[in-house]
Amino acid sequence: MSEHWFERDPLWFKRAVFYEIHTRGFFDSNQDGSGDLRGIAEKLDYLQWLGIDCIWLLPMYPSPLRDGGYDISNFFDVHPDYGTVEDFKALVDGAHRRGIRVIADLVVNHTSSDHPWFQEARSSPDAPKRDWYVWSDRNDRYPDARVIFVDSESSNWTWDSTANAYYWHRFFSHQPDLNFANPEVQDALLQVLRFWLDLGIDGFRLDAVPYLFEREETNCENLPETHEYLRRLRAEVDSRYPDRVLLAEANQWPEDVVKYFGEGDECHMAFQFPVMPRMFMALRREDAVPVYEILQSTPPIPDNCQWGLFLRNHDELTLEMVTDDERDYMYAEYAKDPRMKLNLGIRRRLAPLLDNGRGEIELMHAILFSLPGSPVLYYGDEIGMGDNVYLGDRDGVRTPMQWTGDRNGGFSRADFAQLYLPPSLDPVFGYPAVNIEAQLRTPTSLLRWLHRFIGLRKEHPVFGLGTYEPLRAENPRVFAHIRRYEDDVVLCVHNLANSAQPVELDLSVYAGRVPEEMFGRTRFPPIGGLPYLLTLAPRGFFWFELREER
Amino acid sequence: MIAERVLAGDAIDEQSLIDFLRSRRWFGSKAEDLAHARVLDGVVVRSQPPMLVAAVAEARFHTGMHELYQLLLGLHAHDDDRPGDVIGASDGWVVYEALADPGLARELVHLMRGESTIRGEDAVVEFRAANLGGYGPDLSEARPLEAEQSNSSVVFGDELILKAYRRLEAGINPELEVLRFLTELGFPHVPALAGWYSYSGRLIDSTLGILQAYMPGARDGWELAMDEIGSSSDRFLARLRRLGEVTGELHGALASDSLDPDFAPEEPSSESLALVVATVDEEIERIFLGLPEDERLEPIAGRGEEVRERLRLISHAGPLGRVIRTHGDYHLGQALWSGEDWVVLDFEGEPARSLAERRRKRSPLRDVAGMLRSFAYVASAVQDVPDGWEERARQEFLSGYFEYVEPSIVPPAGEGRERLLEIFELEKAVYELRYELNHRPDWVGIPVAGIARLLES
Numbered sequence A: 001m002s003e004h005w006f007e008r009d010p011l012w013f014k015r016a017v018f019y020e021i022h023t024r025g026f027f028d029s030n031q032d033g034s035g036d037l038r039g040i041a042e043k044l045d046y047l048q049w050l051g052i053d054c055i056w057l058l059p060m061y062p063s064p065l066r067d068g069g070y071d072i073s074n075f076f077d078v079h080p081d082y083g084t085v086e087d088f089k090a091l092v093d094g095a096h097r098r099g100i101r102v103i104a105d106l107v108v109n110h111t112s113s114d115h116p117w118f119q120e121a122r123s124s125p126d127a128p129k130r131d132w133y134v135w136s137d138r139n140d141r142y143p144d145a146r147v148i149f150v151d152s153e154s155s156n157w158t159w160d161s162t163a164n165a166y167y168w169h170r171f172f173s174h175q176p177d178l179n180f181a182n183p184e185v186q187d188a189l190l191q192v193l194r195f196w197l198d199l200g201i202d203g204f205r206l207d208a209v210p211y212l213f214e215r216e217e218t219n220c221e222n223l224p225e226t227h228e229y230l231r232r233l234r235a236e237v238d239s240r241y242p243d244r245v246l247l248a249e250a251n252q253w254p255e256d257v258v259k260y261f262g263e264g265d266e267c268h269m270a271f272q273f274p275v276m277p278r279m280f281m282a283l284r285r286e287d288a289v290p291v292y293e294i295l296q297s298t299p300p301i302p303d304n305c306q307w308g309l310f311l312r313n314h315d316e317l318t319l320e321m322v323t324d325d326e327r328d329y330m331y332a333e334y335a336k337d338p339r340m341k342l343n344l345g346i347r348r349r350l351a352p353l354l355d356n357g358r359g360e361i362e363l364m365h366a367i368l369f370s371l372p373g374s375p376v377l378y379y380g381d382e383i384g385m386g387d388n389v390y391l392g393d394r395d396g397v398r399t400p401m402q403w404t405g406d407r408n409g410g411f412s413r414a415d416f417a418q419l420y421l422p423p424s425l426d427p428v429f430g431y432p433a434v435n436i437e438a439q440l441r442t443p444t445s446l447l448r449w450l451h452r453f454i455g456l457r458k459e460h461p462v463f464g465l466g467t468y469e470p471l472r473a474e475n476p477r478v479f480a481h482i483r484r485y486e487d488d489v490v491l492c493v494h495n496l497a498n499s500a501q502p503v504e505l506d507l508s509v510y511a512g513r514v515p516e517e518m519f520g521r522t523r524f525p526p527i528g529g530l531p532y533l534l535t536l537a538p539r540g541f542f543w544f545e546l547r548e549e550r
Numbered sequence B: 001m002i003a004e005r006v007l008a009g010d011a012i013d014e015q016s017l018i019d020f021l022r023s024r025r026w027f028g029s030k031a032e033d034l035a036h037a038r039v040l041d042g043v044v045v046r047s048q049p050p051m052l053v054a055a056v057a058e059a060r061f062h063t064g065m066h067e068l069y070q071l072l073l074g075l076h077a078h079d080d081d082r083p084g085d086v087i088g089a090s091d092g093w094v095v096y097e098a099l100a101d102p103g104l105a106r107e108l109v110h111l112m113r114g115e116s117t118i119r120g121e122d123a124v125v126e127f128r129a130a131n132l133g134g135y136g137p138d139l140s141e142a143r144p145l146e147a148e149q150s151n152s153s154v155v156f157g158d159e160l161i162l163k164a165y166r167r168l169e170a171g172i173n174p175e176l177e178v179l180r181f182l183t184e185l186g187f188p189h190v191p192a193l194a195g196w197y198s199y200s201g202r203l204i205d206s207t208l209g210i211l212q213a214y215m216p217g218a219r220d221g222w223e224l225a226m227d228e229i230g231s232s233s234d235r236f237l238a239r240l241r242r243l244g245e246v247t248g249e250l251h252g253a254l255a256s257d258s259l260d261p262d263f264a265p266e267e268p269s270s271e272s273l274a275l276v277v278a279t280v281d282e283e284i285e286r287i288f289l290g291l292p293e294d295e296r297l298e299p300i301a302g303r304g305e306e307v308r309e310r311l312r313l314i315s316h317a318g319p320l321g322r323v324i325r326t327h328g329d330y331h332l333g334q335a336l337w338s339g340e341d342w343v344v345l346d347f348e349g350e351p352a353r354s355l356a357e358r359r360r361k362r363s364p365l366r367d368v369a370g371m372l373r374s375f376a377y378v379a380s381a382v383q384d385v386p387d388g389w390e391e392r393a394r395q396e397f398l399s400g401y402f403e404y405v406e407p408s409i410v411p412p413a414g415e416g417r418e419r420l421l422e423i424f425e426l427e428k429a430v431y432e433l434r435y436e437l438n439h440r441p442d443w444v445g446i447p448v449a450g451i452a453r454l455l456e457s
Helices: A035-043 A044-050 A085-097 A116-123 A182-198 A224-242 A252-263 A275-285 A289-296 A324-334 A358-370 A436-441 A448-460 B004-009 B014-022 B103-113 B175-187 B221-231 B233-254 B272-289 B304-314 B365-380 B391-405 B415-439 B445-455
Strands: A017-019 A055-058 A101-107 A159-160 A163-170 A203-207 A247-248 A269-271 A306-308 A374-379 A479-486 A488-495 A501-505 A514-517 A532-536 A541-547 B034-046 B051-061 B066-077 B087-089 B091-096 B118-119 B125-131 B142-144 B150-158 B158-167 B192-200 B205-215 B336-338 B342-344
Touching: A035 A044, A035 A085, A044 A448, A055 B192, A085 A101, A101 A182, A182 A224, A203 B051, A224 A247, A224 A252, A224 B336, A224 B342, A252 A269, A252 A289, A252 A479, A252 B158, A275 A306, A275 A324, A275 A358, A306 A324, A358 A448, A358 A479, A358 A488, A358 A514, A358 A541, A374 B066, A436 A448, A436 B272, A448 B272, A479 A501, A488 A501, A501 B014, B004 B034, B004 B051, B004 B066, B004 B103, B014 B034, B014 B051, B014 B087, B014 B336, B034 B066, B034 B118, B034 B192, B051 B103, B051 B192, B066 B103, B066 B205, B103 B125, B103 B142, B103 B150, B103 B158, B103 B205, B175 B192, B175 B233, B221 B233, B221 B336, B221 B365, B233 B342, B233 B365, B272 B304, B272 B415, B304 B445, B365 B391, B365 B415, B365 B445, B415 B445
Parallel strands: A017 A055, A017 A374, A055 A101, A101 A203, A203 A247, A247 A269, A269 A306, A306 A374
Antiparallel strands: A159 A163, A479 A488, A488 A541, A501 A532, A514 A541, B034 B051, B051 B066, B066 B091, B087 B091, B118 B125, B125 B192, B142 B150, B150 B158, B158 B205, B192 B205, B336 B342
């Protein structure tokens, strides 16, 4: 009998709301102090209630965990802290039964230096897997490739005294890059994809895709060879695994990112990185221009593709895709304590970034949900969890999920000292004040608001599938646009200012339609030939359905 | 040829299909929201005239959302004459509603008996039997039922009843799942499953319908209440006590297999009760937001915040017991009195909820609350209900239930249990209010009274 719990829909991801989970931090089912896959499975009722469509799991593979699991030492297993491959399968099955899909991070660019492939490769120049990594006896090849982790690495080459050679790495020196010029490597990674797809996974977030290949006299990013390999992955998925999704992490300018969609034959989705810092900028400057501009400079994408949009994630709020001036501005406004900076970014969670302002948090979600793309929420941000800047690297935004006000925030029944990271006891953001149970019971909580908001978005495919038509008003503090899909026309108007603002919008092409506010279903005066006047509360927003009188 | 044209969506013009869907009782959404309709796919399950096509049609709404429906389409030549509403005509053929045609309805049972697997271009329809051999071969009398429901049923010779699901959602229908489980268990208080058929293909995998034992002469609890409350009130109360016992046994049976992941009872997670309360609270908020002006709503009009306040007061109910698979839409109309004992019907769950919601494990007290609400309906519908009847009915049913139910799956007796029941009754009353407003405005006073009573208590 049917084990398929979804209508066939190759474009499901275009209407989906994604929810990113750090497995270690979500829920500890076996009281060892570390979250696990069974823990997530036990919380599926919550996720079903929340209304999300797809879980995105950070890497769950065996790893020495020197980079949060992005340093994989075995592609075909689950980290023992997280459980077993059977637990993973049970989680996927349980999620599917609730109408939730599951994708997971997959790092194809590199492995951990602990990976047996690397151990074999370094052992001898004649080892069969020697050529699976990129070796050199000089450390000055590919000089145009930038160093990404500027805070911890000074070069993309590191000397390995066992191998007696330098090896290439775009990230940490304990993460040697795989050599994709070697067809055996290409085939091996394809095998990895098949293994998880056969278990029922709904797709992958492909970490660090721009860096697969290297070539002299290039910056070794976005090379044609990389795109060709992605087309090969996609063809394999399309032919054998319908309705799965490949989501590219390519922290690049829009004109480079869109190449990862190919002609609809590479990745299904890619993150829209540059729009996110501009939303934060627009809010602080009370000026919609940065958002309008970045969307204007974003090229159109194939119909079968979608942007992934987010406010915050498990990494630092990345400022790679802004100008130097913009970055200085962002640091000055959002990282007043130097501890908050990391690499080219800011390691804080959403609520503290926005000074815990409820209006600001709602407004940023409203803009996020109104833009063309699929929103990706980060665990804990739905209740406004805080961060801990005194923890190292990005651990400050990866603290345990705050389920209840009980011991360890309901995350684990292990001893406090056993926990992988201390749950937050901050007087404002800590678990006694901010937790799922309390917010479920409080009708006015952020969690309850977001739940209704997700529900509203899901009733209107227009947000995932519709056009984006900017409406530039004279008042620069207002970000307004129209989304259209089939007979649904939606007007979204957002006030970025911390003061009430009037705005006049030219809606004359919709003359005769009646704006109906989408939350409270209040009907506004019909649209006529004159500019349509709206007054917005500080940081306020309106979403209207422009209804035809039938 | 004609069958191919039907499957390609060419044989029925769109407006005819829209009109047909709008006129069906089983069409679940608002008629005015329907923008487009078309046949997407299907399988010809009988290729001799009159032909029979099990088709999947899409109803598409103005927002771009859609629903899928099962159409059972008969095809007969123009000069033939068969019973059943005409949907379209093309190339000298008439396309019509097949379940009204006894010949074609019988065909579905024959296909189950033969365990046929029929392949179409993009899909397979599988017919399966479950102990169908125990029934007589004669299906001569095929009688479509006219009841108000979201499905279409046909009774064969007072022995079997075929139920074709209309709105299709991906996955196994909980009714098939639960009936199969209880039939295999030998649970005596359900009509045995006799067969089913399902579609799996390019669009969806979904249960299309089931066949089960029919109980001739049995009357449902609602009819029985109408007859007996006035004349033989005590006898009926004794039957409600027995219904409580049967319900307790039903929940025990549903919770009896800890190895089957679809049925194993589970410990609720720490936020389970808060999730229930949040869900009910949002339903209250939503329904009060759109409450129309209507004097029948007078007792609760503008009192949404009071209702939510009341919910908050009772929301700390303590332990939840365990969560199990439940009936999901339990009321007197779902229980049949066979003359000797009760038999429970209709395990689909509330039709307005998604399949994933309907399959979810929940506290068994949710079913109990549904039945208690149903006593309120009886008390309002019967002319001369004896004083205090509803309260006595509740007591009889509850004492029968708690005597027979497996104690580990329900909260211990006490205030917490009563509060939990009250939360579920409120949830049900809010659901009823929405249902009656949309479908049976004349009945709206009953949930209104239920909610108002909660406010006074």
